[in-house]
Amino acid sequence: MTKPLNFKQELTCVFGQPVAENPTQCMIEAAYQACGLEWRYLTIEVAPENLEQAVEGLRAMGFRGANLTIPHKVEVIQYLDGISDAAAMMGAVNCIVRQGDHLLGDNTDGKGFVQSLKEVTDPQGKKIVMFGAGGAARAIGVETALAGAAEITIVNRSAERGAALVKLLNEKTEVRTRFELWDGDFTLADDVDVVINATSIGLYPDVDAVFPLDFSSLKPNMIISDVIPNPPETHLLREAAKIGCPTLDGLGMLVNQGVIGFQLWTGVDPDPKVMRAALEEVFGV
Structure with a gap:
């Protein structure tokens, strides 16, 4: 039938x-x-x-x-x-x-990221460096702050947009947030726990875009994440994996x-x- x-x-x-x-x-x-x-x-x-x-x-x-x-x-x-x-x-x-x-x-953007991060580590008490200050960065910044991050550093090419996100997080949440201008390959401090790419660098069709980071400053204990789902394996994640860093893709x-x-x-x-x-x-x- x-x-x-x-x-x-x-x-x-x-x-x-x-x-x-x-x-x-x-x-x-x-x-x-x-x-x-x-x-x-x-x-x-x-x-x-x-x-x-x-x-x-x-x-x-x-x-x-x-x-x-x-x-x-x-x-x-x-x-x-x-x-x-x-x-x-x-x-x-x-x-x-x-x-x-x-x-x-x-x-749900930031909530989805935090849930993904929690599958590897609890963001509570962690020092986070996030590249970007657009919509994805705002959502992730708010939710990681609400999840108890100890410190967030916003790295962005536009000082105005970066400062605006820092102001938002400092005024609306209890997390310590600061801004650093992104000019050339960025060097990470040794005590960083989580690195987040919340920009579109490497997004299809620009899959071969080189992420402007001093990769020698990565440490194997740093968790490296990318919000880009297409392609799932970006230049940032490939290079981080070579160093032995745990990685999180955008999927x-x-x-x-x-x-x-x-x-x-x-x-x-x-x-x-x-x-x-x-x-x-x-x-x-």
Whole structure:
């Protein structure tokens, strides 16, 4: 007997720029299938001038939630019924969750990174050096601070943006934060515990981009992480591995933020291994 079609599927989506094959869509839908959920995760291109109508469309069509990418993470806040404390600190939302008649915003970027980091070490009490001061850096900075990091050094080419992130972290969290200008190959202090690349250096298609770091200053006890998921193995991670440093690729952060969003939408705990396998298939790992 032919199985009857079920048209009453729950829906989640991502608002952002179009891609030929959305890795997050592949990851989330693989998790839905593995959990036996008849849900769909749709990729929807939304122009900035149509964002308000798109959010109202979520309400009208009963979507359970959404992700957002650039350029919507800040502008969407004004159209939501509330946001989490962490999202308010960052000033950006990448995840919308329906609770009753309300659409609430959260930011899973930093949470996903911290969860990935905790698989190797607890960030509490650690000295962190983070390259970059954009949206990913803001999210990671806030969440590592809230997780109890002892000290964060922001390294950035733009002094203005770097100083702004330092000011945010010093005013909104209890972590000691300072800024260093990124001019040439950066040299790490001997007591650094965790190094984070929160920039786009090495992101596809510039996969051969050389990371501006004095690699002789790396020590085998330093944990080196990169938020770039494509390619999973960047120049920074390759060079760090040669020295014997533990490394974290961007797939871990992407999986963990996907897990958090999945739990918020469905109330179900997905299998991270299924989600990572889906991403590895997309990226040909």
